[in-house]
Amino acid sequence: MTTTEQPVQTSPRGAGRARISDRARSERRLGWWLAGPAFAVMLLVTAYPIGQAVYESLFQYRLTDPDAREFNGLGNYAVILTDSVWWQAVGVTVFITVITVAIEAVLGFALALVMHRALTVLRPLLRTAILVPYAIITVVSAFAWLYAFGSGTGFINQWFGWLPGINEDLDWFGSFGTSVTVIIASEIWKTTPFISLLLLAGLAQVPEDLQEAAKVDGATWWQRLYKVTIPNMKAAIMVALLFRTLDAFRIFDNVFIMTQGAQGTEVVSFLAYRQTISRLEIGMGSAVSVLLFLCVVLISVTFIKLFKVNLASARGEG
Amino acid sequence: MGRRSVAVGAVIAMTTALVACGSDDGPPTLTWYINPDDGGQAAIAARCTDEADGQYRVVTSLLPREASAQREQLARRLAAKDSSIDLMSLDPPFIPEFAEAGFLAEIPDDVAAAVTEDVVQGAIDGATWKDELVAIPFWANTQILWYRKSVAEAAGLDPENEPVTWDDVIDAARDQDKYIGAQGVRAEALTVWINALVESAGGQIIENPDEPVEDIRLGIESDAGRAAADIMSTIGREGLGGPGFSNQDEGLSMFQFQSDRGSFMVNWPFVWAATNAAVDEGNVDQEVLDDIGWALYPAMSSDQPARPPYGGINIGIGTHTDHLDEALAAVQCLVSPENQAFYFVNDGNPAAHTAAYEDPDVQATFPMADVIRDSLEAAAPRPQTPYYNEVSTGLQNTWHPPGSVRPESSPETATDLIVAVLRGERLL
Numbered sequence: 001m002t003t004t005e006q007p008v009q010t011s012p013r014g015a016g017r018a019r020i021s022d023r024a025r026s027e028r029r030l031g032w033w034l035a036g037p038a039f040a041v042m043l044l045v046t047a048y049p050i051g052q053a054v055y056e057s058l059f060q061y062r063l064t065d066p067d068a069r070e071f072n073g074l075g076n077y078a079v080i081l082t083d084s085v086w087w088q089a090v091g092v093t094v095f096i097t098v099i100t101v102a103i104e105a106v107l108g109f110a111l112a113l114v115m116h117r118a119l120t121v122l123r124p125l126l127r128t129a130i131l132v133p134y135a136i137i138t139v140v141s142a143f144a145w146l147y148a149f150g151s152g153t154g155f156i157n158q159w160f161g162w163l164p165g166i167n168e169d170l171d172w173f174g175s176f177g178t179s180v181t182v183i184i185a186s187e188i189w190k191t192t193p194f195i196s197l198l199l200l201a202g203l204a205q206v207p208e209d210l211q212e213a214a215k216v217d218g219a220t221w222w223q224r225l226y227k228v229t230i231p232n233m234k235a236a237i238m239v240a241l242l243f244r245t246l247d248a249f250r251i252f253d254n255v256f257i258m259t260q261g262a263q264g265t266e267v268v269s270f271l272a273y274r275q276t277i278s279r280l281e282i283g284m285g286s287a288v289s290v291l292l293f294l295c296v297v298l299i300s301v302t303f304i305k306l307f308k309v310n311l312a313s314a315r316g317e318g
Numbered sequence: 319m320g321r322r323s324v325a326v327g328a329v330i331a332m333t334t335a336l337v338a339c340g341s342d343d344g345p346p347t348l349t350w351y352i353n354p355d356d357g358g359q360a361a362i363a364a365r366c367t368d369e370a371d372g373q374y375r376v377v378t379s380l381l382p383r384e385a386s387a388q389r390e391q392l393a394r395r396l397a398a399k400d401s402s403i404d405l406m407s408l409d410p411p412f413i414p415e416f417a418e419a420g421f422l423a424e425i426p427d428d429v430a431a432a433v434t435e436d437v438v439q440g441a442i443d444g445a446t447w448k449d450e451l452v453a454i455p456f457w458a459n460t461q462i463l464w465y466r467k468s469v470a471e472a473a474g475l476d477p478e479n480e481p482v483t484w485d486d487v488i489d490a491a492r493d494q495d496k497y498i499g500a501q502g503v504r505a506e507a508l509t510v511w512i513n514a515l516v517e518s519a520g521g522q523i524i525e526n527p528d529e530p531v532e533d534i535r536l537g538i539e540s541d542a543g544r545a546a547a548d549i550m551s552t553i554g555r556e557g558l559g560g561p562g563f564s565n566q567d568e569g570l571s572m573f574q575f576q577s578d579r580g581s582f583m584v585n586w587p588f589v590w591a592a593t594n595a596a597v598d599e600g601n602v603d604q605e606v607l608d609d610i611g612w613a614l615y616p617a618m619s620s621d622q623p624a625r626p627p628y629g630g631i632n633i634g635i636g637t638h639t640d641h642l643d644e645a646l647a648a649v650q651c652l653v654s655p656e657n658q659a660f661y662f663v664n665d666g667n668p669a670a671h672t673a674a675y676e677d678p679d680v681q682a683t684f685p686m687a688d689v690i691r692d693s694l695e696a697a698a699p700r701p702q703t704p705y706y707n708e709v710s711t712g713l714q715n716t717w718h719p720p721g722s723v724r725p726e727s728s729p730e731t732a733t734d735l736i737v738a739v740l741r742g743e744r745l746l
Contacts, residue, residue, distance in 0.1 A: 060742060063397045064419035064704070075742075085745045151562030152570050169561035174719065262504040262564070262718060274746060277390055279707060280397075284745070 050293065057287035063280035076287035086271065086288075090295075093267045096180065097248040100187045104244060105237075107188065108195035115196070116203045134193035142257035145186040149173070176264045183254045183265065191247065195240045202236020203229070242303040246296055268292050346641040347375045348648050350405040351392065353631060354383050358665035359407065365660075366651040374644040376405070376652070385409040385506055389707070396421040396636065403636035404645045405652070408453055410444035410632055410699060411506075411706045414527075417447040418704040423635040425451050429646055433653055440697045441670035445632040447702065448528065452634070455670035456653050457661060459629035460615075460693040461514070461584050462686065463487075467611045469494055469581040477613035481623070484515075484549045484616045487582045488558060497560035498553055499571035499583025504718040507567055509700060509710040510627045511584070512717060515546035517625035517698035519618040524701040524709065531705060531740050536733045543729035545618055547717070551728075554720030564719035576602050584615060586629065587690055591666030591683075612686040614693055628697035630670065668694065711746050712736035 020028075057076055061069040080086045111130055118126050133141065147153045149172040160166045172178045206229050214224045230237070252269040259265045261274070272292055276285025352359040363376040370376075381388040389412045395403060396416070408416065416422050425433075430451040434442050441455035465477055473490035475482055491498045501507035516523055521542025525535045537543065553559045559566060560574050568585055572592060575583040583589075593610065596602040615626035633652060635645045651657070658669035659677035668690045674680060675691050684690070701709055716732040717723050738744035 064393060064415055064421075066397070079743060080745060083745045151565065152573055171562040171565060174562065174564045260504060271745065274711075277394075278386065278711065279746060280390075280393055284742070288745075 050290075053286040053289050053293075056282055057290050059283040061281070061283040063282055069283075072283060076284050077291070079284070080287055080291060085266070086268075086291075088264065089266045089268045089271045092180070092265060093249060093251065093269075096184055096187070096251055096267065097245060100184050100191075100248050101241060101244050103184075103188050104192045104195045105241060107192045108240070109199050109237075111192065111196035112199035112203055115200050130196060131193045133190050134197075136190070138190060138253040139257060141190050142186060142254045145182060145189075145254070146173075146258050149182050173259055173263065179259050179263045179265050183251075183258060186254050186258075187248065187251065191244065194247075195244050198240035198243065199233070199236060202233035202240070205236065206232045238303065238307050242300065245299055245303070249296060249299060250292070268295070345370070345372050345374050346644050347377055348404040348639075348641060348645055349402050350376055350378050350407070350633075350648075350652075351381050351403060352378045352407045353381050353385070353388055353409075355667070356665045358661045358667070361664065362652055362657045362661065365657065366648055369651055370648065374641065374648055376648050381407070385412075386707070389415075392416075393419075393421070396638070399638045400636070401638040401640050404639045404641060405649060406634050406636060407456070407631045408634045410628070410630060411702070411710070413445060413453050413632060413634070414447045414702050415704040415706060416634060417450075417452040421634070421637055422452045423637045423639060423642055423645070425454070425635070426646070429454075429650065433650060436655075436672045437670050438672060438691070438694045440628045440694050440699065441630060441632070444628060444630065444699050444702075453632035454634075454649050454653055455630075456633050457630045457658060457667045458670040458694050458697075459586055459627075459668060460690060460697045461510070461586055461627045461629075462689055462693050463613045463616055464499070464575060464583045464585055464589060465611050465613065466496075466575075466580055466582075466609050468609050469496055470611065478611060481614060481620070482616050483620055484618060487616050488549070488552055491558050491581050492556070494581060495579075496581035497574055497579045498558050498581060499566075499575040499585060500553065500559060500563075501567055501571060501584075502550075502554060502559050502563040502718075502720045503565050503567045503570075504714045505567060506710060506714075508714050508718060508720075510629070512546060512550070512713055513698065513700045514584075514615065514625060514627045515549055515618065516542050518615070518622070519543075519545040520622060521546075522701070523713070524703055527701055527703040534703070534705070534737075534740060536736060538729040539733050540729070542618075544725040547723045547725040547728045549618075550717065550720045551723040551725065554723060559720065564721070576606055582616075584627075587668055587684065587686070588666045590686065612689055614689060614696070623696060625698035626693045626696060628694070628699045630667070705740055708739050708746060709736055712739055715746065 058072060058074070059069055060072040060075070115123060115126055115130065136144075149156050151157075151169075151171050151173075154172070156172070157166060157168050157170050161168060170178070172182050210228050210232065211224060214228050219227065250269050251267050252273065255261060255265055255267050255270050256273070261267075261270050268288070269292065272285055272288040274285075275281050275288050279285070350359070350363055360378045363378050367375045381391055388407075388409065392403065392406055392408075393416070396419070413422075433454045434451060437455050438458055440460075441458040442451070444458075445451055445453040445455050463477055463482070465475075469490065470477055473486075473494055475486055475490055487498060490496075501511050513523055516538060519542035521540050522537040525537040526533065529535075538546075554563060557563070560579070562570065566574070568588075571583055571585055572589045574580055575585075575589070576593060576596070590610075590612075593602060593607055597604055597607050615624040617624040633649050635642070635649065639645050653671070655669070655671045655673040658671050659674040659680050661667055662669045662674055662677070663679045663683050666684075668684075668687075669675065669680075672691065675687050680687055700706070703709060712735045713732055716735055717728055735744065735746075739746050
């Protein structure tokens with residue numbers, strides 16, 4: 001059985017460039033009028049701070065000693081990129097990102113299938129139930145997980161004492177492996193609903209007649225999943241993965257609340273926080289933030305170029 | 319209809335604005351940024367508002383719970399020239415940084431003389447930067463040794479009459495199969511412990527804190543630093559600090575101390591008030607409370623007295639305040655010996671003024687008041703430097719978890735990191 005995809009619409013864009021009708025022109029103008037204000041606001045609230053961060057990252061500048069501010073060129077970047085602390089933070093961040101996104105993708109897809117196939121009566125209830133963790137503020141959920149696992153307040157050790165490796169005295173936040181397990185588990189619990197919602201939207205786009213045709217051809221459930229469902233929602237899957245990867249890479253709350261970066265769980269955002277907010281070293285902190293921003297851009301570009309994610313197609317505009 | 323409701327709304331908004339303006343005509347309102355407590359600072363603010371008799375009003379505004387977060391918020395606001403900060407409760411280690419940055423208003427000599435009279439020396443030192451009093455001592459904290467009399471007796475120790483050393487405490491906990499209470503968490507509490515160990519062994523974390531940042535010399539690559547590392551590593555490696563030692567803060571050490579395996583604990587005096595409250599609520603048995611003894615902080619060796627931790631709160635005056643004269647008057651009221659005694663009894667935070675210790679209420683509520691005062695006289699402050707945050711975080715990053723500390727390498731690792739960070743050559 002061959003892969004069955006929706007026929008791709010050929011765009012008439014190339015042909016129409018030479019002469020634009022009045023209607024198209026006024027539509028385009030209307031488009032600018034509608035999108036313009038939002039675009040201006042975006043410039044104000046994102047481009048300006050990014051620009052300022054880039055500018056300040058070129059200085060040695062401490063908030064409590066503004067008079068000693070001096071131009072440093074790319075000195076801050078040199079310090080950061082030659083420091084093992086930075087690379088360790090990048091390593092931990094990538095590790096957490098890869099594991100959480102991989103597990104969430106599988107779990108989220110399963111949940112999306114359940115929601116998609118659930119009876120119409122059950123669907124709203126199920127959807128709400130699955131969305132509950134996502135509705136909880138990350139800081140709050142981080143505290144909940146901290147208290148559940150923390151020595152002194154936690155109940156996990158008592159409940160799961162029968163599992164090998166878990167006993168009354170296990171200090172979950174006492175070593176890297178256990179700390180990062182709790183952090184990852186909390187992330188997964190919190191954001192799987194997000195990925196499953198995006199995938200559910202993708203599932204809804206898979207044409208029912210293709211499924212019917214596959215069924216008539218005698219395809220099993222697995223064959224339909226691999227040959228019909230997944231290829232037809234590739235765009236939605238990629239968008240979901242992209243959004244979650246960007247999100248996961250900027251992880252901060254869970255680490256901040258649970259370990260404060262102890263036991264080698266320091267992540268890139270936390271490093272930026274520590275330089276800018278704790279040390280008040282605006283220059284160095286801005287440089288870390290700019291590098292974090294570049295990492296995020298790199299991830300986006302990789303996804304879009306390598307996996308050919310088309311953001312518009314995910315909304316069914318393909 | 320729609321237009322009329324808009325008009326009504328506008329009128330209401332204007333009236334509210336007028337009312338809001340009207341309240342500004344009264345006495346100037348001083349905002350006192352306070353650290354969270356049991357309500358004592360708010361009560362003192364109300365007392366002083368009454369006493370001012372219409373000259374000024376003091377209102378409190380709450381800062382975050384962690385000392386480091388308090389510093390972050392105040393520093394950001396002061397750097398932005400926030401004139402709403404009239405008075406602020408400051409943790410002593412951050413005072414040099416604030417003073418050096420020009421965040422603290424100058425204190426006239428007559429006020430300085432008035433607010434330092436009969437105040438314990440540790441508190442005056444903590445409020446002084448470059449020989450100038452830059453903040454007003456309010457309350458002074460120190461850690462003492464809390465012990466379970468039953469455990470000490472079984473181990474043949476009498477801390478009340480014969481000062482004990484860290485080795486005694488470790489041996490006793492090991493023999494009796496009990497847990498030692500100390501702060502192994504990666505937070506400011508860890509620096510407090512390290513500093514007390516280093517100072518008690520006759521060393522100093524920073525040898526020349528007044529020098530410019532490039533010339534700062536660290537003193538932990540020394541016998542004192544290695545001795546301190548040895549104590550921490552022994553407690554951490556042998557599990558003497560209990561199962562969650564590397565996350566143990568002051569509160570968690572107290573809970574462990576109250577449990578069956580509690581033995582000795584170094585901690586601030588709030589544990590006395592908190593344990594009494596826990597007994598009243600039925601969470602801790604009366605026998606546990608009766609079993610608690612107290613003594614001066616453990617020494618590093620029997621021939622050298624301990625230098626216990628020093629903490630507390632001093633009050634700074636924001637340099638951008640619009641009401642400097644009122645703030646200076648108010649602060650003298652806030653720190654009066656009577657208010658300090660009230661605060662001691664109400665919140666369990668020891669006074670900086672010696673007269674407060676003679677207060678009958680204080681003596682009745684805190685049977686260990688004399689030990690606290692002696693401890694304050696012997697206490698050593700944490701390094702006083704505008705770069706305290708870097709020094710403290712550098713120590714926390716390299717000396718944590720306590721079980722990983724090695725006397726032969728940890729002092730050097732910490733020194734290398736802190737010096738490189740101070741020179742802007744490394745990240746923290």
